[in-house]
Amino acid sequence: MTPTSAERGKETRVRLLDAASRLIAEEGWGAVTTRKVAERAGLRPGLVHYHFSTVTDLLVEASLGEVRREVERSLAALRQEIDPAAGVEQVLAMAEAYTPDDQLTVLFTEVLLAATRHERLRAELAVLIREFRAALADWLRASAGLDDAEATAVVFSALLDGLVLHRLVDPSLTAQPITGPLRRLVGAKEATGATDAGRS
Amino acid sequence: MTPTSAERGKETRVRLLDAASRLIAEEGWGAVTTRKVAERAGLRPGLVHYHFSTVTDLLVEASLGEVRREVERSLAALRQEIDPAAGVEQVLAMAEAYTPDDQLTVLFTEVLLAATRHERLRAELAVLIREFRAALADWLRASAGLDDAEATAVVFSALLDGLVLHRLVDPSLTAQPITGPLRRLVGAKEATGATDAGRS
DNA sequence: GATCGTCTTGGACGTATGTCCAATTTAACA
């Protein structure tokens, strides 16, 4: 039952990464410190620099891991949906799902901004975003039959993050229905279900 | 010729605000410190707390001033354009004008994120964004004849900031033409000029 | 020229930071 040294090591590493992720979302990238991470993880401060050479290293690894997991989840969900019409609906639903209440959402924005000033983070994040965008473009091409699917994917994925940012600042926006313009953007027929612009 | 004490005071205040704005864009909201601002402004560190009660106060005032000026500039430009078709083009051009090279653009993103954790900043920024959005909605209604101009304005203004963020991380995006989906979003006829999807 | 109010200076104070490390614990192994 008692874990080996290596097992305990792995466990603490995960604990530290997890604590770092949550702190980035809660207090911001720049406000995460050695001691706060340790306290949040329920560990002693000295451990941080045993497992990670630097605090920035910890932040980069934690955030990239989080983004990587989320991208994989989204891609899996996208690929699973085969019916074209339902696919468009799902893509539209993604735009609605991003809310400030979701920690992951805030973390994404925080990482994007941090990437501006950290080259390795920027490069690796760019790869992940490109991956997501490519999959989104495939989807748009297949389900909505767009001929400029690439460009639309660029616009759509940028829109997702921008929407989060604006909703963070102006929570009343969350209530506002935006499916109308989104449908137009994706090139879907408005015919399906008349013009029901407001649903919850 | 020699300025009075009060005049010198105003001048220093402006210098400090200006230095703060530039530092926010260059190094990030959280990385701006008393001493850095003073050095950038060519002044002694003690002055910062003579003119501003706190560093955060300085940052809030500096960034809100910058945003306020830019919003006014945009609104003036929007109002000047009377021809509906040209108006749509101008709105589309705005999306292209936002690039990571522009310091103001980076500052905007930085302020949006900072507003998440500072109530006064958040509230005042929300007012400014709403003002901009309302004007944009008026424009869309008048020039593009949209019936869901409000929703489109929400999407469009969020898109502007999201685009900046993504281009910051992936500079290759700046080259990618996106006028196609943008035209669709704004509800403009693609007829004008066939499908010229790439122009510089 | 003396007085006054404003702006400026230079440095102090306590606190928090990132990083490091010698000593200690712990579990696996010989």
Next chain:
DNA sequence: TGTTAAATTGGACATACGTCCAAGACGATC
């Protein structure tokens, strides 16, 4: 049971931070 390697502890170190303040400078006013 004694040895070994990994993980952990607790505290040290220099540095940077926000804030404050007594003393000086300087033009306006009397």
